[in-house]
Amino acid sequence: MSATQPVLPALLAFAAPDAGISVERFLLLLAVILISAKILGELAEHIGQPAVIGELLAGVLLGPSVVGLVDPTLPPLHLIAEIGVVLLLFGIGLETDLERLLRVGAAAFTVAVVGVLLPFVLGYGVSRVLNLAVLPAIVIGAALTATSVGITARVFSDLGELKSPEGQIVLGAAVIDDVIGLVILAIVSDLVAGNAPSVMGVARATAVAFGFLAAAVFIGRLIVPWLFRLIARTSKEHTLASMALALAFVLAVLASQVGSALIVGAFAAGLVLAPTEHAHTIERGIIRLANVFVPIFFVAVGAAVDVRTFGSRDVVIVGVALTAVAIVGKFAAGWAPVWVRARKTVIGVGMIPRGEVGLIFAQAGLAAGVLNAGEYSALMLMVLVTTFMAPPLLRRLLTKAAVTTVQPQLDESAVGEMTTEA
Amino acid sequence: MSATQPVLPALLAFAAPDAGISVERFLLLLAVILISAKILGELAEHIGQPAVIGELLAGVLLGPSVVGLVDPTLPPLHLIAEIGVVLLLFGIGLETDLERLLRVGAAAFTVAVVGVLLPFVLGYGVSRVLNLAVLPAIVIGAALTATSVGITARVFSDLGELKSPEGQIVLGAAVIDDVIGLVILAIVSDLVAGNAPSVMGVARATAVAFGFLAAAVFIGRLIVPWLFRLIARTSKEHTLASMALALAFVLAVLASQVGSALIVGAFAAGLVLAPTEHAHTIERGIIRLANVFVPIFFVAVGAAVDVRTFGSRDVVIVGVALTAVAIVGKFAAGWAPVWVRARKTVIGVGMIPRGEVGLIFAQAGLAAGVLNAGEYSALMLMVLVTTFMAPPLLRRLLTKAAVTTVQPQLDESAVGEMTTEA
Numbered sequence: 065m066s067a068t069q070p071v072l073p074a075l076l077a078f079a080a081p082d083a084g085i086s087v088e089r090f091l092l093l094l095a096v097i098l099i100s101a102k103i104l105g106e107l108a109e110h111i112g113q114p115a116v117i118g119e120l121l122a123g124v125l126l127g128p129s130v131v132g133l134v135d136p137t138l139p140p141l142h143l144i145a146e147i148g149v150v151l152l153l154f155g156i157g158l159e160t161d162l163e164r165l166l167r168v169g170a171a172a173f174t175v176a177v178v179g180v181l182l183p184f185v186l187g188y189g190v191s192r193v194l195n196l197a198v199l200p201a202i203v204i205g206a207a208l209t210a211t212s213v214g215i216t217a218r219v220f221s222d223l224g225e226l227k228s229p230e231g232q233i234v235l236g237a238a239v240i241d242d243v244i245g246l247v248i249l250a251i252v253s254d255l256v257a258g259n260a261p262s263v264m265g266v267a268r269a270t271a272v273a274f275g276f277l278a279a280a281v282f283i284g285r286l287i288v289p290w291l292f293r294l295i296a297r298t299s300k301e302h303t304l305a306s307m308a309l310a311l312a313f314v315l316a317v318l319a320s321q322v323g324s325a326l327i328v329g330a331f332a333a334g335l336v337l338a339p340t341e342h343a344h345t346i347e348r349g350i351i352r353l354a355n356v357f358v359p360i361f362f363v364a365v366g367a368a369v370d371v372r373t374f375g376s377r378d379v380v381i382v383g384v385a386l387t388a389v390a391i392v393g394k395f396a397a398g399w400a401p402v403w404v405r406a407r408k409t410v411i412g413v414g415m416i417p418r419g420e421v422g423l424i425f426a427q428a429g430l431a432a433g434v435l436n437a438g439e440y441s442a443l444m445l446m447v448l449v450t451t452f453m454a455p456p457l458l459r460r461l462l463t464k465a466a467v468t469t470v471q472p473q474l475d476e477s478a479v480g481e482m483t484t485e486a
Numbered sequence: 487m488s489a490t491q492p493v494l495p496a497l498l499a500f501a502a503p504d505a506g507i508s509v510e511r512f513l514l515l516l517a518v519i520l521i522s523a524k525i526l527g528e529l530a531e532h533i534g535q536p537a538v539i540g541e542l543l544a545g546v547l548l549g550p551s552v553v554g555l556v557d558p559t560l561p562p563l564h565l566i567a568e569i570g571v572v573l574l575l576f577g578i579g580l581e582t583d584l585e586r587l588l589r590v591g592a593a594a595f596t597v598a599v600v601g602v603l604l605p606f607v608l609g610y611g612v613s614r615v616l617n618l619a620v621l622p623a624i625v626i627g628a629a630l631t632a633t634s635v636g637i638t639a640r641v642f643s644d645l646g647e648l649k650s651p652e653g654q655i656v657l658g659a660a661v662i663d664d665v666i667g668l669v670i671l672a673i674v675s676d677l678v679a680g681n682a683p684s685v686m687g688v689a690r691a692t693a694v695a696f697g698f699l700a701a702a703v704f705i706g707r708l709i710v711p712w713l714f715r716l717i718a719r720t721s722k723e724h725t726l727a728s729m730a731l732a733l734a735f736v737l738a739v740l741a742s743q744v745g746s747a748l749i750v751g752a753f754a755a756g757l758v759l760a761p762t763e764h765a766h767t768i769e770r771g772i773i774r775l776a777n778v779f780v781p782i783f784f785v786a787v788g789a790a791v792d793v794r795t796f797g798s799r800d801v802v803i804v805g806v807a808l809t810a811v812a813i814v815g816k817f818a819a820g821w822a823p824v825w826v827r828a829r830k831t832v833i834g835v836g837m838i839p840r841g842e843v844g845l846i847f848a849q850a851g852l853a854a855g856v857l858n859a860g861e862y863s864a865l866m867l868m869v870l871v872t873t874f875m876a877p878p879l880l881r882r883l884l885t886k887a888a889v890t891t892v893q894p895q896l897d898e899s900a901v902g903e904m905t906t907e908a
Contacts, residue, residue, distance in 0.1 A: 087564070087565060088748070091736075092736065094569075095736045102728050106720065106722070106725055110720075140562045146509045150513065300528070302773075302774070305774070306781075307521065307524060309778065310516075314514065317513050320510050326510070326513070349774050351774075356727075
């Protein structure tokens, strides 16, 4: 800064040092995001859809392809959105009973593995049939393996079905998918760089990714309840929630550092705190934060979809083909655990949305120069359709099932009220 | 990005595009800030001090001058800290009864004006006596006029005295001070740029600054209750809190745009919502957010103080002299409304802390090249001492007064309990 600069501009510079965005613009941006997400979220619920659909739509509308107000790559917005998804998975973990989750462990694992293999093979095959090169076909196959644990968990939670067997299986499978997805990303990264991936390397990456989750939950269950009893004895309630939040952040970062994902660590933090006597106090504190941060995350996910790219005929052909196999692959995976007594259709549909995870694969492929703009757009279309179709479909399946189940005990009018309310 | 870059680094780049800080580092930073702020805040309360003292101390310790973990100028941290002070003032506004505030309006105005004039004249005078040039002396005088409405309001709120006549007078005076402070900053800015400030310009800046507050509250009271009744009728509780937050952000930005300050707008938003039937619902939602964001703001304020600069003898001499007149000037202002029946000592001490507002003046002066490093450090010392001395002093005054007042109705042991608890 020059020595003759007047004080007022210098003050304004101090107010936003190299931020790329001033405090004023950022607050305004957050206000616009919050207002749009809440209005469209409420509207979605009024027409019987989960709120998350409205939030995603708000993102698409505010994003670069329509209004152009929200750029999801803006660094501070990206940070806030990441805090949002960390809070979401932390909250989901807090509501999850590890024993119940482990009871469906084999089913979840089967769904996850089949839901990775099938979409990968189908995605690769379709791409090759449509004359794409080997490397792009591999990246596209990899992008089809993702499941958006965020959207899935949010929809089941919105509908009060997170603790159903189907909810638990999908949640477990989506988390396992996230862990597998990172291993696949590492392999694809090696391939793109021209290195043949070694069996040892893949095995180690897999072991680390799953080992982290197991170790975090095991060690956490030994130390954390004792630590939080100590904090609860000496501190106020709001300190407890802040400390829990700090724990979620620390475990998220640890997970990311060892090669797993932020949200896996956040979920682990929730799992660790769930059985303590403070889980409810912590949840009360986290919910208010999540109410503000989580919609920002979903708006950012929506804003990352560029609807302008869907004009070309080639994009539409490849996109529709990929969307079809993306749906079929995950839906079939829902039926993989044949021995489980659960609504397989619900599981299959629950695994369909690709959401932000699919976008990350597509973005990475584009940034690395493996995908061209057309292939990237085709993946975008796949992400958009799978993400937006699953929530309303899931809602219809779950409320229909609920009505069928409870009908014997209720008269006609009560059922009517129930479906209107849901 | 080059076309041959492997996918994984590209993914990591996508995870933190030009952020200056990765998501991982930022989450870790927030975790460290939250943990330190809460531990030192609880410790402060255990030794009978307001929590804000612990949070400020955590900032000094984590800041560049000691541990070096927290850089308060880091853009995303600065944004989060600003959200913190906006939430703080919004919350204070929500708890403020405008009619009660206006009843002490004349007193508050007198305290504010005397509390600006006296420290300015004393600061300028002392600086000239100590052989400083005219321009630095003016900037130093201006820096002494500030009152930290954040720290003051937080301490009164921590001690449950925000609604006492003294609390209301100090709050009102601190808000008026903030508005006057921005006018002074504009004048000083003109002087530094070599322009003689025009009477018309100053009058207009003053009118705009005060006019905004009046207009926002007047228009807001007409529209906002109707708007929020509509929202409450059609939406969930958490939507109401998010909409209130968006209103606070929008009014904060509006205030800043017309030449007032962010926090003045946030305070106005709280004032407008305070008399509505939804004030409690909104407050419940805001408090959880504030519990996380506000300590981050105070840690950032603490981290902006560089204790390494207090080594030089000249700095200490100038610093001690400025600190003395800074205390005397504001303390005397507390006695200015002679006609008011209130504890004048409490008002005077309540006006003493300069906090972040004093730091902004000092930073602006340094950045503009008007202050040298020594003069800047002397102002830092003044800010540090006034900020840290007021909360414990205020606590002692208020609890002593409380004991004196209630003693007639209570027996010895109850008084003992009360002072231990407070």
